[in-house]
Amino acid sequence: MRASKYEAKGMTLTTGVKGLDELLGGGVARGVILQVYGPFATGKTTFAMQVGLLNEGKVAYVDTEGGFSPERLKQMAESRGLDPEKALSKFIIFEPMDLNEQRRIISKLKTVVSDKFSLVVVDSLTAHYRAEGSRDHVELAKQLQVLQWLARKKNVAVIVVNQVYYDSNTNTLRPIAEHTLGYRTKDILRFEKFRVGVRLAVLERHRFRPEGGIVYFKITDKGIEDVLKAKPENGEENI
Numbered sequence: 001m002r003a004s005k006y007e008a009k010g011m012t013l014t015t016g017v018k019g020l021d022e023l024l025g026g027g028v029a030r031g032v033i034l035q036v037y038g039p040f041a042t043g044k045t046t047f048a049m050q051v052g053l054l055n056e057g058k059v060a061y062v063d064t065e066g067g068f069s070p071e072r073l074k075q076m077a078e079s080r081g082l083d084p085e086k087a088l089s090k091f092i093i094f095e096p097m098d099l100n101e102q103r104r105i106i107s108k109l110k111t112v113v114s115d116k117f118s119l120v121v122v123d124s125l126t127a128h129y130r131a132e133g134s135r136d137h138v139e140l141a142k143q144l145q146v147l148q149w150l151a152r153k154k155n156v157a158v159i160v161v162n163q164v165y166y167d168s169n170t171n172t173l174r175p176i177a178e179h180t181l182g183y184r185t186k187d188i189l190r191f192e193k194f195r196v197g198v199r200l201a202v203l204e205r206h207r208f209r210p211e212g213g214i215v216y217f218k219i220t221d222k223g224i225e226d227v228l229k230a231k232p233e234n235g236e237e238n239i
């Protein structure tokens with residue numbers, strides 16, 4: 001029997017963090033949009049760059065915040081014994097300056113993304129939306145529809161990064177355009193600061209995994225890495 005396209009290409013992309021791969025049911029799935037949201041400096045960009053770095057195939061990276069750093073990517077590659085220039089050449093970077101340009105670029109990805117690609121990242125989907133004070137939920141929904149099309153038809157993984165705002169009614173940090181994104185991203189990871197250099201990821205929603213799972217990870221030269229659980233008997237690193 002002929003192998004399905006999923007078997008041929010592998011259904012998931014590794015995050016390079018064992019705990020996160022397990023949390024996500026094997027890794028970042030092709031054919032699906034994963035939303036990663038959380039406060040600044042929690043590792044969202046590092047996570048997206050690392051998934052691109054560690055897996056076969058090209059990456060279309062839509063950088064709306066100027067957060068993508070070639071220096072950081074090269075540092076992550078070098079620390080892992082990978083060729084930094086080769087790593088950088090896998091990434092095709094797009095830098096839309098406003099929500100209109102973002103729409104045009106995401107639309108253009110329909111022709112740009114070929115079977116050589118394994119990942120599309122929009123980092124973040126909501127920065128321009130927020131900065132422009134836009135209430136155009138329909139516009140965001142349309143962009144997500146195109147990203148969904150890309151995920152399915154091109155069999156790539158799609159990571160959509162999202163920011164947070166403080167909701168004084170509930171005293172919590174909520175994702176921007178929560179409902180618009182919530183209906184259209186079936187897998188959702190929330191990143192939080194735990195302590196210096198250590199972050200935690202909470203699985204808020206998943207197609208086939210229980211919600212609420214928590215994994216700790218640390219940010220290093222390599223990018224993001226597992227934090228080993230405390231094991232006093234052999235002195236492994238505590239979180």
Ligand SMILES: Nc1ncnc2c1ncn2[C@@H]1O[C@H](COP(=O)(O)OP(=O)(O)OP(=O)(O)O)[C@@H](O)[C@H]1O
Binds near residue numbers: 039047072220222
């Ligand atoms: N070489 C390194 N070693 C350890 N930590 C690093 C290194 N390089 C960057 N960091 C840390 O990574 C964090 C930033 O990560 P990242 O840019 O992925 O966050 P983010 O969630 O995308 O933030 P934002 O919302 O501002 O875009 C900062 O705390 C920074 O100090």
Ligand SMILES: [Mg+2]
Binds near residue numbers: 044046067
């Ligand atoms: Mg970022």
